[in-house]
Amino acid sequence: MQRRKKTLSWMIGLFFIMLLVLTFLSNTIQGMSLPKVSVQEPEMGGLDLNVSGNGFLQPAHTAQLYAEADWKVDKILKRKNDRVKRGDSLVTFDTTSTKRTLQDEKTRYKQKELQLAKLMDELKIMLRSEDTSGIEDKKRDLENQKLDMQVQERKIADLQKQIVEGGTLRAPVDGIVISLNASEGATSSRGQPIIEIADDAAGYQFAIVADSNDASMLRIGDKVSVQLDEEPRRSIEGFISDIEDAEAGGNDGSSGGTNKKITFDVTDSQLQPGLKAYVSISNQSRSFGMQIPKSVLEQDNNGYYVFTLTEKNGPLGTAYYASKTYVTIKDENGDTAVTDGLMPDEPFITDSSEPISDGDRVRY
Amino acid sequence: MTVIMRKTLISVKVTFLFLIVLAILFPVVLTVSNSFMSEEEISRHYDVLNSGESTAASKNAIIRFIPETVTLSQFGEVLLKRPKFLLHFWNSVKLSLPIIIGQAIVGTFAGFAFAKLAFPGRDKLFFVYLLTMLMPFQVTLVPNYLVADKLGFLNSYGAIVLPGIFASFGVFLMRQFMASIPDAYLEAVKIDGAGQIRAFIHIALPLAKPGIAALILLSFVDNWNMVEQPILFLTEPIRQPLSVYLADIAEGARGVAFAASVLYMTPMVLIFLYGEDHLVEGIQMSGIKG
Numbered sequence: 001m002q003r004r005k006k007t008l009s010w011m012i013g014l015f016f017i018m019l020l021v022l023t024f025l026s027n028t029i030q031g032m033s034l035p036k037v038s039v040q041e042p043e044m045g046g047l048d049l050n051v052s053g054n055g056f057l058q059p060a061h062t063a064q065l066y067a068e069a070d071w072k073v074d075k076i077l078k079r080k081n082d083r084v085k086r087g088d089s090l091v092t093f094d095t096t097s098t099k100r101t102l103q104d105e106k107t108r109y110k111q112k113e114l115q116l117a118k119l120m121d122e123l124k125i126m127l128r129s130e131d132t133s134g135i136e137d138k139k140r141d142l143e144n145q146k147l148d149m150q151v152q153e154r155k156i157a158d159l160q161k162q163i164v165e166g167g168t169l170r171a172p173v174d175g176i177v178i179s180l181n182a183s184e185g186a187t188s189s190r191g192q193p194i195i196e197i198a199d200d201a202a203g204y205q206f207a208i209v210a211d212s213n214d215a216s217m218l219r220i221g222d223k224v225s226v227q228l229d230e231e232p233r234r235s236i237e238g239f240i241s242d243i244e245d246a247e248a249g250g251n252d253g254s255s256g257g258t259n260k261k262i263t264f265d266v267t268d269s270q271l272q273p274g275l276k277a278y279v280s281i282s283n284q285s286r287s288f289g290m291q292i293p294k295s296v297l298e299q300d301n302n303g304y305y306v307f308t309l310t311e312k313n314g315p316l317g318t319a320y321y322a323s324k325t326y327v328t329i330k331d332e333n334g335d336t337a338v339t340d341g342l343m344p345d346e347p348f349i350t351d352s353s354e355p356i357s358d359g360d361r362v363r364y
Numbered sequence: 365m366t367v368i369m370r371k372t373l374i375s376v377k378v379t380f381l382f383l384i385v386l387a388i389l390f391p392v393v394l395t396v397s398n399s400f401m402s403e404e405e406i407s408r409h410y411d412v413l414n415s416g417e418s419t420a421a422s423k424n425a426i427i428r429f430i431p432e433t434v435t436l437s438q439f440g441e442v443l444l445k446r447p448k449f450l451l452h453f454w455n456s457v458k459l460s461l462p463i464i465i466g467q468a469i470v471g472t473f474a475g476f477a478f479a480k481l482a483f484p485g486r487d488k489l490f491f492v493y494l495l496t497m498l499m500p501f502q503v504t505l506v507p508n509y510l511v512a513d514k515l516g517f518l519n520s521y522g523a524i525v526l527p528g529i530f531a532s533f534g535v536f537l538m539r540q541f542m543a544s545i546p547d548a549y550l551e552a553v554k555i556d557g558a559g560q561i562r563a564f565i566h567i568a569l570p571l572a573k574p575g576i577a578a579l580i581l582l583s584f585v586d587n588w589n590m591v592e593q594p595i596l597f598l599t600e601p602i603r604q605p606l607s608v609y610l611a612d613i614a615e616g617a618r619g620v621a622f623a624a625s626v627l628y629m630t631p632m633v634l635i636f637l638y639g640e641d642h643l644v645e646g647i648q649m650s651g652i653k654g
Contacts, residue, residue, distance in 0.1 A: 001641075008638040015630060019443075019453060026447035033445060 053208030068166025466529030475538025541575030578646025
């Protein structure tokens with residue numbers, strides 16, 4: 001009897017001690033079995049939209065100069081990439097062939113003069129004679145000859161002009177020679193421009209491709225600062241001249257969403273075609289809300305949601321729970337979304353050691 | 365009466381008693397044996413209770429006593445993963461212990477006074493005391509609530525502990541027990557020069573030990589199992605004792621309920637076994653039978 005009582009009292013004692021110890025350890029034990037999460041508080045504001053890239057300057061407009069005739073190139077005075085001023089001589093041609101033609105045409109003119117004189121004499125004789133039948137006919141011949149001569153005169157004037165003006169090709173604008181299609185001694189062809197000059201006044205342009213979300217805030221005409229790859233580096237002001245849809249699936253591997261091709265115009269007297277230009281534009285989207293990384297967004301039938309951390313005063317101290325909070329996405333770019341539905345100081349769960357679901361207790 | 369008839373009568377009696385015992389023990393044994401089953405096994409057996417299809421006659425809960433695999437996982441779940449269980453367990457302790465101690469003290473003193481002291485109106489006062497005991501809890505509920513409200517005890521353990529301490533049952537039990545102590549003992553002490561207090565401490569108290577033990581046991585069972593008072597007086601769920609929380613624990617995990625119930629009745633069973641002989645003795649001597 002006594003032994004039984006002793007055993008029972010031991011059992012009662014052990015039972016209570018066990019529960020005491022478990023109570024003492026309860027938070028620790030709970031902590032170990034709970035999924036560990038890391039949290040972050042959302043930032044308030046619009047989306048940071050960043051457009052950056054580089055491109056090579058291309059002339060916005062080029063002046064193409066053609067040879068006036070199929071002349072032999074006599075001298076090339078300016079080479080590719082040479083800077084030229086308006087009126088500078090660029091190429092001189094050997095105009096001998098045209099001069100010869102001019103000579104021939106002048107001779108032909110003289111012949112026509114002689115013919116005219118002859119016709120006049122014939123007419124005088126006819127007028128003096130009694131026979132009037134051929135007078136009118138002769139007069140017409142005379143008039144015709146005069147018109148022929150006028151044509152010949154113009155031809156000569158043209159050739160003379162060609163020789164004087166076309167013999168030397170001059171730069172029509174300030175700029176840079178960007179292509180030269182001639183070599184000394186060779187005959188130039190009239191089909192293609194002998195020389196192309198990038199027009200300084202028209203400026204240069206370059207284009208980059210950007211994510212259309214990022215580019216959404218850019219407008220044609222926006223001023224931007226463009227960095228030039230020169231020694232020393234300098235930056236000049238440019239502006240956006242064009243925004244158009246780029247072909248999807250650029251070589252940067254970005255998939256989904258369309259890209260935009262943004263063209264920038266820059267104007268500066270020191271620019272050269274092919275110069276590398278960098279541009280970086282930071283902007284904030286107009287949409288205002290809580291910024292969260294896109295990676296924490298999850299989706300179900302009711303829309304997008306994130307897990308937020310809620311704090312409850314539990315029976316044995318403060319306990320943290322994961323709760324599903326639905327958000328609406330107002331704006332997004334590559335990795336960030338601006339959402340509605342979160343409180344500014346409401347921490348959201350960015351990472352968890354185990355998959356969590358709504359209402360789960362978590363360790364933080 | 366022939367021998368055969370007597371034997372038949374005995375065997376009928378035994379069978380009848382056995383059936384009663386079986387009926388009484390059935391839920392207890394089921395609870396204990398199911399507490400060693402895995403959550404999966406339990407939810408499989410009691411699946412029908414979850415589905416809410418009461419009309420499906422073919423689908424009955426399968427009652428099994430022998431687990432497919434004996435596991436302590438439910439106990440682990442209750443004790444390790446549900447700190448609330450422990451909290452409510454200690455809530456129960458916090459509620460019962462002061463009542464038991466207070467009742468033992470108050471009951472012993474008052475019982476002695478009612479049994480052994482002569483003062484005017486004693487029996488009438490005792491009768492009034494008895495009346496409150498005879499009244500069911502539901503009758504005194506509203507006045508109790510109003511008093512607790514006036515005293516500012518609502519949502520505190522005081523609202524339960526104080527009425528518990530002064531409950532008439534303890535006084536009644538101890539009065540009956542004290543009455544069985546022969547007056548001659550006390551008179552002898554008094555002749556030797558002892559006062560009332562000395563007589564109480566040295567004679568009545570040692571003799572009343574089995575009675576106190578019985579009171580403690582009965583009071584423990586009573587208070588450990590109380591449900592109405594906490595529900596009424598304690599508004600905050602986290603202050604509720606285990607007896608109330610037990611109904612919620614099975615939410616979403618039926619298996620846990622069995623283990624929690626076993627843990628819930630363990631202290632009661634242990635303490636009952638420990639004080640079993642006192643209880644029998646105490647009740648016998650107090651003249652209360654049954």
